[in-house]
Amino acid sequence: MRRMTARPANAHQARLLRLLRDGGPNSRAQLGDEIDLSRSKLAVEIDRLLETGLVVADGLAASRGGRRSHNIRLAPGLRLLGVDIGATSVDVAVTNAELEILGHLNQPMDVREGPVAVFEQVLDMAAKLRASGVAEGFDGAGIGVPGPVRFPEGVPVAPPIMPGWDGFPVREALSQELGCPVMVDNDVNLMAMGEQHAGVARSVKDFLCVKIGTGIGCGIVVGGEVYRGTTGSAGDIGHIQAEPDGRPCACGNHGCLEAYFGGAALARDAEDAARDGRSAELAARLEEVGSLAATDVAAAASAGDATALDLIREGGTRTGQVIAGLVSFFNPGLVVIGGGVTGLGHTLLAAIRTQVYRQSLPLATGNLPIVLGELGPAAGVTGAARLISDHLFSPA
Amino acid sequence: MRRMTARPANAHQARLLRLLRDGGPNSRAQLGDEIDLSRSKLAVEIDRLLETGLVVADGLAASRGGRRSHNIRLAPGLRLLGVDIGATSVDVAVTNAELEILGHLNQPMDVREGPVAVFEQVLDMAAKLRASGVAEGFDGAGIGVPGPVRFPEGVPVAPPIMPGWDGFPVREALSQELGCPVMVDNDVNLMAMGEQHAGVARSVKDFLCVKIGTGIGCGIVVGGEVYRGTTGSAGDIGHIQAEPDGRPCACGNHGCLEAYFGGAALARDAEDAARDGRSAELAARLEEVGSLAATDVAAAASAGDATALDLIREGGTRTGQVIAGLVSFFNPGLVVIGGGVTGLGHTLLAAIRTQVYRQSLPLATGNLPIVLGELGPAAGVTGAARLISDHLFSPA
């Protein structure tokens, strides 16, 4: 199960590997065009990569009018594990070196059960994926957790919604269990990396990725790199004040964005509306299940329930208000909206857009797309795979 | 007057020049310790720099227990012009290659008079500085303007407070007039660069620099580099909403920060207070001069006037509210407060601190200094010199 994955010996090899991963060309000649190296030097580096087994030459490509080229590919057996721990569920996926998802499992789970229980679950899911035949072992794993992370060490710090994880050596522990390199990051940052690699943010260098799940967070990408802040808490926008002296929030302050919107707030507001008799639709659902979630509001809204639509619109407006400020401040080239509540879809998006376009500076919004994420639940695990892949594909 | 300044031939030479500029050591041996190069290679590069005249070897340093070293210094005759155009005044300064200010002039002037009039003024001030003997000519100039700039071209774009400047080719025009390379940036970004180079932010990589002048802006530094955003408007925080449906703002929206604080809003509020009879102190000053400015409020406050103190505190609280959100979002390692209203001093700082420390997340504020800028009016011109120096000290 333990694998001795080779690492690129220098920056040239690292660039080649990433180029291959990100959909670059496959022949020596075309790789030489993309990378700033002579054919001779390039040939040497590729030969070395072939020796280490990091890339393979399998077969010949079709001719483009001359001699046929050898197909250079990343090691086909390389397998990465992407883990995305949310507040209420866990996603685990296996990818190849190109970060294509070969298998993906999702399981409800409360992160507050603590790292030991969650790890057991994650390892179990990884074992299931192995058993299904998509992987024999893992060359690396990336894992996202719903809270701030001291990135270099891979340790959560003071995470509000998962107090039991504070200081738990996630990176070290998982690395021990899996016998491969592991990198840890905030789940929102991974979503941003996922959308950047395979989603809607492919060609953008500076963008924001707002994840609305149980809470609300924001991934910040500057010059193509995730920005994590001084203590790893950058993007923690859930507790920005949306209303001075507003609703009390679980954090102890008043008027925080999360007091008004996000999966938790939305569910609570929906239950209130059901009990107050403001929405027959929601009341019926509450009767049925005993509690409500964001998905119930989404369903009610798409059934035409006015109260549900109002809840979504109001939440979107609040969120848009905060995003408007961030847009003025950060002047991004794109804003991606993602997370569990994307089921609320275009009603939410329209409310956010209206607010941002109205409130931010014209110069900042003039050419600013605000769009839903493309990858859905795959964004997090793809980002996780990308994270560890960046690590593996950098000089040892 | 036109000068043919040499440029470093490669990245090594550029690094050496910046190291010397930023207070690095002066002997070949010690430079070799800081830079990752062998003594032999280093000697070659320094010899080349000596040939081009970019550095000189003047005399011997004191012995440190062995052979005395030659003092390697940046060309002593190199002169940079730093220009900081504010809303209501212009600063022009001359520095040497180490960015030490050799001469500094300040002149009141309304930026709305347009680029032609302002340029005439700037060139006149530059000529005065030359006449005073601190410079014979200029090897480069940096200039800051109070609005968004398309940085690569050095052209202001859609600047709200200086409409006549929209699209004016500042960089090209000034370069023609002065006969040397010119770089243009937003004034707030330059202030941030100034404080980073010679001020309070010397050792910090990620920080915010809030400038409260006539308006309010924010310089964003990520990894030691100024972040300018997609269209050059990053940091434009004056029109972030501080109060939903609040006071009308000149920009057309309601509740913007600048409707509550900044030099313009403070002056207006002070005049209101003087007329309403809420402050005898301010009324007396109004009587005297006919209008009030931020400095009058500062004077009244230090004379103990309660209303003036209240105005400052309230403005600081509003500003702190916005900064609190930015701190949660950006998680900086330092927040610098600067600009014309720093005369309001610690009353203002205390109000901002209180609000930020109360409202932002503990993880983000736990170790976050919020301090006044060190350089005062020298910050902008120092940053401007630094900007052009970075350009000159990069490979041609």
Added chain:
DNA sequence: CCGACTTTCTCCTGTCTCAGGACAAAGTGA
């Protein structure tokens, strides 16, 4: 089927970069 042309890949050689050792120069301190 043949020759002209294209594309891909390999091999070779000369140039340039660079590190580190040897050593000279210039100082300190006992």
Added chain:
DNA sequence: TCACTTTGTCCTGAGACAGGAGAAAGTCGG
């Protein structure tokens, strides 16, 4: 005066690298 330290210079050999020559393998038109 001698042992030792620091600085600076010179030299040599190892490695990085570009680009030309040319082989290999294909297309295409006549």
